[in-house]
Amino acid sequence: MSANNLNAEQIAAAAAHLERAELERYEVTKLTDDYPEMTYKDAFDIQWEIRRRKEERGHKVVGLKMGLTSWAKMKQMGVEHPCYGFLVDYFTVPDGGEVKFDELIHPKIEAEVAFVTKKALKGPGITIADVLAATDFLLPAVEVIDSRYKDFKFDLKSVIADNSSSTRFLTGGQMARVEDVDLKNFGVVMEINGEVVATGAGAAVLGHPAASVAMLANMFGERGEEIPAGTFIMTGGITAAVSVNKGDNFSVRYQGLGTVTGRFV
Numbered sequence: 001m002s003a004n005n006l007n008a009e010q011i012a013a014a015a016a017h018l019e020r021a022e023l024e025r026y027e028v029t030k031l032t033d034d035y036p037e038m039t040y041k042d043a044f045d046i047q048w049e050i051r052r053r054k055e056e057r058g059h060k061v062v063g064l065k066m067g068l069t070s071w072a073k074m075k076q077m078g079v080e081h082p083c084y085g086f087l088v089d090y091f092t093v094p095d096g097g098e099v100k101f102d103e104l105i106h107p108k109i110e111a112e113v114a115f116v117t118k119k120a121l122k123g124p125g126i127t128i129a130d131v132l133a134a135t136d137f138l139l140p141a142v143e144v145i146d147s148r149y150k151d152f153k154f155d156l157k158s159v160i161a162d163n164s165s166s167t168r169f170l171t172g173g174q175m176a177r178v179e180d181v182d183l184k185n186f187g188v189v190m191e192i193n194g195e196v197v198a199t200g201a202g203a204a205v206l207g208h209p210a211a212s213v214a215m216l217a218n219m220f221g222e223r224g225e226e227i228p229a230g231t232f233i234m235t236g237g238i239t240a241a242v243s244v245n246k247g248d249n250f251s252v253r254y255q256g257l258g259t260v261t262g263r264f265v
């Protein structure tokens with residue numbers, strides 16, 4: 001990974017700036033406008049500093065997510081590589097629960113499959129086979145993303161620093177073993193207010209959702225970090241991200257993994 005161009009004070013200031021935008025619900029311009037010289041290492045350091053700030057205040061990290069994992073989405077957003085983010089306790093919304101729209105800026109929802117690990121994964125060199133062997137079970141998930149950047153306009157470094165637009169997520173449905181789900185071909189149907197708005201199949205996620213977990217382990221490995229056993233990992237959107245409004249009900253059906261529902265209030 002590249003070296004830093006920003007110093008510790010700049011990284012701390014950028015993390016505070018982005019976290020304030022999340023907590024106080026306002027848009028900012030992309031971070032590379034403020035720090036054009038920032039590197040990928042700076043971007044990840046800012047994300048890890050946001051994580052540290054939350055943990056220091058007593059929040060618990062409850063999972064990880066991969067983002068921008070479909071080639072179509074990378075092209076749509078003008079970026080060239082997936083990214084990752086962390087999930088904390090207050091991001092959790094129960095299946096069938098309510099997402100408070102007024103706490104968010106311009107939320108969108110994505111249908112994802114999540115892996116829960118039973119063994120630690122440490123890159124480099126982690127493969128799909130390693131991931132499948134290390135997986136305890138799968139769960140369906142709906143991710144609510146909410147970029148802090150005006151009009152969702154960013155570049156890859158800016159979105160990494162912004163915890164990859166993470167904000168809320170729901171999981172539930174039905175757990176399954178990896179051998180019981182055809183991870184490349186299983187289908188997903190997303191409905192909002194009873195109308196189908198998006199469909200997809202598992203292969204939309206880097207060709208195979210386990211490849212997303214492998215990439216996460218290998219990206220963590222670049223920082224000398226491992227993914228501990230027992231980690232909940234959302235692997236990236238199977239469907240396009242769909243904008244939602246206050247009052248919307250959503251329901252996502254996952255072949256072999258049940259249904260996740262919720263409502264924006």
Ligand code: 0L1
Pocket residue numbers: 065066067068069077110143145146147152159164165236237241
């Ligand atoms: O989870 C995702 O794929 C989103 C990552 C960040 C990009 C975005 O906000 O659209």
Ligand code: MG
Pocket residue numbers: 065066067068110112143145236237
């Ligand atoms: Mg996502």
